[in-house]
Every structure is written in structure tokens, then in C-alpha cells.
Amino acid sequence: MANDSIIGAGDSEVKSEVKSEAKPEASPAVDPRIGASVSDNGYELVHSKSPVFYDLYDRKTELQHQTHYCPGCGHGVVHKLIAEALQDLGLQDKTIFVSPVGCSVFAYYYFDVGNVQVAHGRAPAAATAIKRSGPDKIVISYQGDGDLAAIGTAEIIHAANRGEKITVFFVNNAIYGMTGGQMAPTTMVGQKSTTSPWGRRPTNEGFPLHMAELIAGLEAPAYVERVALSDNKNIMKARRAIRKALEIQRDGVGFSFVEILSPCPTIWGKDPVEARRWVLEKMTPTFPLNVFRDRRPEIPAGNQPPQRSVADVLEIASKDTSNGTMKERAHDTSKPKHAHRFKDVKIKIAGLGGQGVLLMGQLLIEMGMREGLEVSWLPSYGPEMRSGSAHCHVCLSKERIGSPLVSRPDVLVAMNEFSLRKFAHEVVSGGIILYNGASLPADFYAPEVQVVAIPAAEMADKLGSTKAANIVLLGALLEDTECLAPGTALSVLEDKVKKRDMLEINRQALAAGRRFIEEQAHVGAVSQPDGFA
Ligand SMILES: Cc1ncc(C[n+]2csc(CCOP(=O)(O)OP(=O)(O)O)c2C)c(N)n1
Ligand code: SF4
Secondary structure, eight states: OBOSSOSSSGGGSOEEEEOOSSOOOSSOOOBTTTTBEEOTTSEEEEOOOOTTBOSBOOOOGGGTTSOSSOTTOHHHHHHHHHHHHHHHTTOGGGEEEEEOSSGGGGGGGTBOSEEEEOSTTOHHHHHHHHHHHOTTSEEEEEEEHHIIIIITHHHHHHHHHTTOSOEEEEEEOSSOTTTTOOOOTTOOBTOOBTTBTTOBOHHHHOOOOOHHHHHHTSSSOSEEEEEEOSSHHHHHHHHHHHHHHHHHHHTTOOOEEEEEEOOOHHHHTOOHHHHHHHIIIIIHHHSOOEEEEESOOOOOTTOSOOOOOHHHHTTOSOEEOTTSSOEEOOOOSSOOOOOOSSSSEEEEEEEETTSSHHHHHHHHHHHHHHTTOEEEEEEEEOSOSSSSEEEEEEEEESSOOSOSOOSSOSEEEESSHHHHHHHGGGSOTTOEEEEESSSOOTTOOOTTBEEEEEOHHHHHHHHTOGGGHHHHHHHHHHHHHOOSOHHHHHHHHHHHOOSHHHHHHHHHHHHHHHHHHHHHHHTTOSOOTBOOO
16 A cells, blocks of 8 residues: 555644745646645645655555554654654665564564564664674664563663663653553553553552663763654654664764653543643653753773683683693594584483582583584573582584574483483483483383493592592593594593592593493493393
């Protein structure tokens, strides 16, 4: 449906330009593209639509005559002001619009720019990622009050506090529009909503949040203004604020935020004219119009983040300082095989807090990184770190990892019986279970999985520390899967274990675990599908 105006009524549809000097010609010039005409009183009336809008606003057949917004809704006016600003500033082709949840989501039906729709409240976080990966882009986060000031409070505060170079347009209509009028954080004292039918009471629902003031209280933001769509004069101020916010982003100055007090006639139960009056008379006393911040943020000298790689900062590339020079050390004498029978290895390690379950996962990913693999480590534990159940998910892959969650492990390392019973059924067919125990529980049965019971705790105990049971199992895992080179494990242990006696125990534990698998395989005890005790 081609539309010669956007949503809403009144002056949002008509652009009037004073032509005080040039008197109109006898027969008015008509621009065939927009149908401009010049009347004889010196005004040029232009019914136009910015090219930043799509030519067609496609809707269902029965709704072709209207847009998504109710008559008199402020969203349409704000859309028009943003579109004109993008057009005039020549920014259309570089703009990415982040639409949230709420009536504002419909923006993507209108703006012919890059569009991304995000989860409720998350627009500033998504905008941050988009802007950081494309710093030359103009990234707009367009949000309602439920989205920005309720479910998304954390996102907006932290994006503003980080001084992300994005622009946020915050459409505050003091209510949840899309869902039918629940109380918003910006609902005013005494204002009725479906969830505060008695009118908002500070003693029960708290006071309304003043987002512009909150954000202006932070150090990083560059520009913060509140405007209102109450009358033509204020709409023109809103127009200027929107332009300025976009210019600030264009010039790379910093975070810009415009709060726009906006009518929602439908939910307020008012006609469009009354609703505009209500914005002026009822909203502006609570939300005063003001420029709260307009400055270039100052970053104290010497406070810039170091431009070093993460691997460098974390000292992942180990160093050999023995001859006084820093040089890369060859980690391993035995080449990593990566010849395991799984394309990517997905490992779950489970047991009790204090058994080194999470540490074993960390050692594996450290090894993986040193061997140039993609890695992920996802810990999971309850409120008790020590003695409570704990497990971690580890992925080692030659390709990028889509999700760190391991729901179907190739290898399960079960440090206790509870973990064995809990996770054994998840292991893939042809997978491996390494169990910390002298024998499997009598009734335990795991078809199509190789199950190895290793008395790891006893073995570690004999070596001098029960704590090294996880390293016995690490040795077994490396030997059985051949996913990483044991030499890499040694170099990681050398870097991580500071006490010399513990390092020696760990070395022996690693070797003992490997030997155990080698010998079991030798006597044919490993690898039957129904496990062995
Ligand atoms: C995670 C999640 N929680 C709740 C909702 C329901 N929901 C949809 S829109 C909305 C509120 C939107 O209000 P506001 O941001 O003020 O936008 P408006 O519709 O007034 O423009 C809510 C709570 C949802 N879609 N997703
Ligand atoms: S419900 Fe309110 S915010 Fe949503 S489109 Fe209608 S007037 Fe606009």
C-alpha cells in the first residue's frame, strides 16, 4: 500500500515550508514524485514520504488502509522525525535499526534500513554488539518504556555507562501499550492502569522512574534530552533533538539518548487531540523537558584499555625465561593427534565440588587452546561450591563452536556414582564413560557405550594425594580418545601447578591414567558395549 503520509494525524503528515521571498508562479509547480504544489499565499504544501521509508507498507488485505499504529499514536510521529533526519543527514545506507518488543517493534515494517529485532529489553545490548562490529554504522535502539525501563533496565544503564556510541530513542507513553495497559515503570503517581486500577501509589508501586535523569547521572553519556510530542512547538524541538542525537553518533562523540513523551490515545482512553494535551498537562510536570547532558565525554588520560590480545593478557602462550629471553616454548614432544573418532569432542565431567571437576575442564580447554583448537567450558554448580554436585561442559573443536552446552557428550567423566547414574544415558552411542571407581555398580548397564571403571582416587592416594584423581582420569581420557597430546597436558600442568611436589604427583597421576587404559586395552578389558566391572 503506497501511502503519502505516515501514521498519526495532524502535522506529522504535512511538511510546510515558508517561501516568504519567492512568490509563487501563476500556475503552481508540481513535483511529479511527491505532488508538491505551491499555493498563492506563499506557502508550499508538500505531502511527501521520506525515501527512508519503504515504498509499500505491506499489510493483510483487510488492513491495507491503515498502518500498525493507532490514530494519534506518537510512534508514527517519531518514525517520521527519524526518517527525515536520516534522509537529511545522508545516513540511510549506514543505519541499522534495532527494534524491541512492544508497539515499537513495528518499526521494521517502515524503515528501509538494516533491521534487527531483538528480545524484550535487550536492544541496547544488541546495538552494542552491532556498533562494535561495525563502528562506521549508525545504530539506533528504539524502545518503549516497558521495554527500556522495566525488563531492559540493566541493558540501558550499562550501555549508557559504557558510553556505547549508539543512539537510543526512548518512547515514553507511561504505560504498556501493546499488551493492553499494564503499569510501566514510568506510569505516574495516581495514573490508573490495568495492574494499578486504584492509580499508582508510591507506597505500593514506588515512584515513576526518570530515565533521562538517571542516565544523565552517569559519567559516560554525551547527550541526553527529554522532549514531548504535545504540540507543534514541542514536536519541532523533538525534531532537533533527534537530529542532534544522530549527528553525535555520526561524529563518533558518544552515547546519545532522547526520551520522547508520547501519546498512546488507545490505552489512555482519549482521542488524539486530548491525548496530546494530556502529554503537556499531565506528563511534563512529572517528566520535565530539558537537555540534561550535552558534552563530549572525557576519558581520563592513561585510562585506555591495553591493546593486547586476550591470549597475551591471560598468558596463554607460555614463556621460557630460562635464558633471560621471552620465547615461545614448544609445548610438546609428542604431536597432538586429533585422531579421535569424534569430529568434535564434547565432554561432560561430573562429580562433587572439591574433586577437581571444574579444574579438569579448564585444563582441557587450556590444552585445546595451545593446540590451536576452538574451545568452550561451561561450569554448572549449585550454591555450595565444596561438596555439592558440580559438572562442566567442555567442547574441543577444529571449527567454531555454536553452543557451549553439551547435552549429548562423547565422553563422560563421572567422579562419583551419582554422576554416573545421572548422566550415563546422555552419552552418544559409541561414546566413552570413565568412572572413578574400582568397579561399576552391580546394576549399572550402559548399552552401546564403552565404560571404564578406574580406581582413580586410590591410585592418586598411593601417589601421595587423593586430589590428583582428576589427573589420573585426565590421563585416561587422553589415552582413550587421543584428542589432545599428553605432552601438552604436561606443559599445562607445569605452568599451573606451582608446588614442585604436587607437580610431580600430577605428572605421575597423568602417566598412571594413561598406563591404565593402555593395559586394560591390552588385555581386552576395555571397549565392550555393555560395560565391565
Ligand atoms: C520476555 C517477554 N516478557 C513479556 C512480554 C510481553 N510484552 C510484550 S510488549 C510488552 C510491554 C511493552 O510496553 P512498552 O515497552 O511500553 O511499549 P509500547 O507497547 O507501549 O510501545 C510486554 C510486557 C514479551 N513479549 N516478552
Ligand atoms: S497501543 Fe498505544 S503505543 Fe501502541 S500503537 Fe496504539 S496508541 Fe500507539
